[in-house]
Amino acid sequence: MGMAIDIKALAAKLTASNGIAAKADIGMVATSLGLAGQPVAVGDDCAALPDGGGYLLFAIEGFINEFVAADPWFAGWCGVMVNISDVVAMGGRPIAVVDAVWANGEAGAAPVLEGMRAAARTFGVPIVGGHTNIRTDRSQLSVAILGRASKLLTSFDARPGDVLIAAVDHRGCYREPFNNWEAATDAPSARLRGDLEILPEIAEAGLALAAKDISQGGIVGTAIMLAECSGVGIEINVSVIPLPNGVTLDRWLATFPSFGYLISVSPEKVDDVIRRFSTRDISAAAIGRIIAGSTVAITDGTERAVVRDYAEVPLLQLGRRENAA
Numbered sequence: 001m002g003m004a005i006d007i008k009a010l011a012a013k014l015t016a017s018n019g020i021a022a023k024a025d026i027g028m029v030a031t032s033l034g035l036a037g038q039p040v041a042v043g044d045d046c047a048a049l050p051d052g053g054g055y056l057l058f059a060i061e062g063f064i065n066e067f068v069a070a071d072p073w074f075a076g077w078c079g080v081m082v083n084i085s086d087v088v089a090m091g092g093r094p095i096a097v098v099d100a101v102w103a104n105g106e107a108g109a110a111p112v113l114e115g116m117r118a119a120a121r122t123f124g125v126p127i128v129g130g131h132t133n134i135r136t137d138r139s140q141l142s143v144a145i146l147g148r149a150s151k152l153l154t155s156f157d158a159r160p161g162d163v164l165i166a167a168v169d170h171r172g173c174y175r176e177p178f179n180n181w182e183a184a185t186d187a188p189s190a191r192l193r194g195d196l197e198i199l200p201e202i203a204e205a206g207l208a209l210a211a212k213d214i215s216q217g218g219i220v221g222t223a224i225m226l227a228e229c230s231g232v233g234i235e236i237n238v239s240v241i242p243l244p245n246g247v248t249l250d251r252w253l254a255t256f257p258s259f260g261y262l263i264s265v266s267p268e269k270v271d272d273v274i275r276r277f278s279t280r281d282i283s284a285a286a287i288g289r290i291i292a293g294s295t296v297a298i299t300d301g302t303e304r305a306v307v308r309d310y311a312e313v314p315l316l317q318l319g320r321r322e323n324a325a
Contacts, residue, residue, distance in 0.1 A: 005239060010250060011298055011305035014220050017254060044155045044229070045086040045213050046147065057147035059086040067178065068112065068139045074175060074182075076115025079143035081184060081258060082213075084123055087147030088196050089213035089261055090154065091203030094123070094147045099130035102140040109134045112141055122189045123196070150204060155229035157209035158264035164234060164288035165270065166219055167277045169195070169259035170244040179218075181244075181257040191280075195259060198276050207269045207276075214260035218253050220307055222262055223288070224296045228310040230264075233293035239300040242283045264290055 046057040061082050068075040080097055087094045099116060103109035109132070120127050125145075158164075172183025184192055202208050212226045220236060227234045243252050259282065265273050270286055277284035294311035297304055308315065 005249065005300045007238075007298060007300055007303040007305045010238065010253075011307050013250060014218075014253060014298070014307045017218070017221065045089040046092070046145075048090060048149070048152055048154070051148075054148055054150040055090075055092070055152055057087050057090055057092045057149055058144070059083055059147075060142060060144040061086070062142040063140075065138060065140060068141050071175065071178075072108075072111040072139060073115040073118075074180075074185075075139075075141055076112040076117075077119040077185060078115075078180075079112075079141055080116055080119035080123065080125065080127075082215075083143055083145035084125060084196065085213045085259070087145055087149075088199045089211050090147075090149055091152050091200050091211070092147040092149035093196070093200055094125045094145055096126050096128040097143055097145045098128060099141070099143045100132075101130065102133045102136045102138070104137055104139065105134055108139055112139060116143070118185075122184070122192060124189070124193055149200065151200075151206070153199065153203045153208060153211035153263070155210065155212050155226055158226055158230035158232050158234075158290045159210075159266075160232055160290050160292045161266070162210070162264040162290040163267055163270050163286045164223065164236065164290060165263045165265055165273055165284055166214070166241065166287045167198075167259075167261050167263065167274075167282055167284040168214065168242075168257045170242070170283045171281070172244075172258065174255075179216075179251065179255045181255045181260075184258045195280055195282065198280065198282075199261065199263075202263070202273060202276060205272075207273050208263050208265045210264035212262050214255075214257055214262060216256045218255055219260075219262065219287075220253055220296065220298065224308050224310065224315050226262060226264070227290075227294070227296050228315055230290075231294075233291040233295045233297070234288055235291055235297050235299060235304070236288035237301055238287075238298050240285060241287050242285050 046059040049056040169183040175182040
């Protein structure tokens with residue numbers, strides 16, 4: 001990678017990351033709602049509801065007020081895009097979205113609505129309803145999605161001995177000042193729709209059982225959530241993570257990409273999974289391994305440092321689901 005990596009300093013920075021720390025809110029809310037022991041597992045990218053021979057997938061995303069105020073068109077676009085990504089992460093295909101938009105007047109609502117409409121048109125996923133209030137003092141946005149999967153990829157099925165693959169579309173740039181890596185708004189619609197088929201096809205071909213959408217926790221934060229849900233440890237070799245041109249490792253590890261997934265794959269299936277991304281010009285690489293235990297650590301191949309031991313300091317605090325589908 002050209003420069004030596006200070007593994008201990010990088011691990012300390014990741015441990016203190018706001019993007020990772022914010023995920024702890026999930027456990028608090030789930031506990032307050034009494035979700036433990038429910039028939040539908042909590043902690044995945046979507047709720048998976050058994051339906052005939054497959055599953056209905058149901059998810060929702062809400063957006064930070066500062067983000068909506070600073071970049072309302074892109075917030076609207078992301079409202080559709082990140083929900084689609086959650087469905088795809090579970091091996092599903094999106095059906096439709098609904099939204100809740102609050103704004104100060106029509107002018108305040110217009111760019112958010114335009115962003116949502118553009119994304120819905122680009123990805124071919126209709127907006128079919130929602131809730132609107134344009135008589136409030138600030139812009140707020142949440143978007144929910146319904147999808148369907150015939151075979152699931154879950155957060156609960158990573159197993160020791162698996163290889164961790166990161167697949168991220170590098171064909172983009174940062175949407176400053178945030179750590180959002182934007183690789184979709186200017187991309188051809190047909191290409192984006194085709195890329196959404198990769199994960200469902202991997203699930204249906206039996207090439208993987210576990211995957212997770214890379215979210216605001218970045219690669220390592222997402223790995224912590226995957227590890228805790230599956231009851232495993234993960235070791236990530238940061239020296240082999242592919243980086244876009246001009247991007248530093250520490251920023252890339254804090255990045256929320258528009259197309260980015262972690263996939264837990266048995267060793268004999270790694271080449272097939274990577275090939276499915278590389279043939280579509282999406283960067284995919286084996287960046288680590290699933291191990292026994294409860295630690296998520298980073299290494300450069302020589303030095304190793306633990307970012308989090310969720311047995312000592314839980315992140316999601318949801319408990320592991322047994323006998324995953």
